[in-house]
Amino acid sequence: MKILNSQLSTLNSQFSTLTSHLAPSTSHLAPRHAQVLSPRVAYALWADTYPAVAHNPLMRVEALDVGTGSGRYVPLLQSTGASVVLGLDFSLAMLTRGVGNRRICADACRLPFKRGAFDVINASLMVGDVADLGAWTREMARALAVGGHLVYSDFHPSWAQRGWSRTFRDADGTLHEVSYHPHAIDDHLDALEQAGLCVRAIREPRVTRSFDPGIRAFRRRWNNPQVVVVFHAVKEP
């Protein structure tokens, strides 16, 4: 009952926020003596003046993919219906391989955007490149609108305990290692709280079953470990 009540009061406040957003732009749509039309007739009449671009706040979701790299998450963000999806990365080389027509070269800890510019910020596996987790989280919170969502993943803290490293091969086949900053889950939680972001969910997924012999061997050798940690947090009013 308690849970139900708190859900209802959350829904209530969301509803009043929504209606107060919509009221100024829709009040002209309901004059007292307007004739009620069927949708078919109404749209035939409305077509000339119907706004050419998204015109209510819910349709104007702006999303930022921080540390976008080659833009793997851009199509996913676009598929949510976001009207604007920006990909940001400090590596011009990664950005030039990227997808999406809105790409920006900048440092995640100094975003070139005004406060509250985005409704959704996604950051996949990039915060491990950032030494100052607190500064990064504060910057994400600054760029988020009130009620906005931050979804990000990091290498699981157990990587450091297991002594795992991040390696890749370049175009010539030479093996390299990328340094990273391990962050404990408590450090994430502290940073989120101090930035005014309220955690809604944490996930620690494992590699899913596969027929790939490499993945099977990995799961066996490490006893199917958690490999990343994913946070979903919301900027509270």
Ligand SMILES: C[S@@+](CC[C@H](N)C(=O)[O-])C[C@H]1O[C@@H](n2cnc3c(N)ncnc32)[C@H](O)[C@@H]1O
């Ligand atoms: C492991 S890649 C992940 C790319 C992409 N998010 C994905 O999941 O496919 C990390 C990316 O974050 C970028 N990055 C790291 N630190 C950054 C910073 N401080 N500001 C902007 N981009 C950064 C790197 O250049 C790199 O493209």
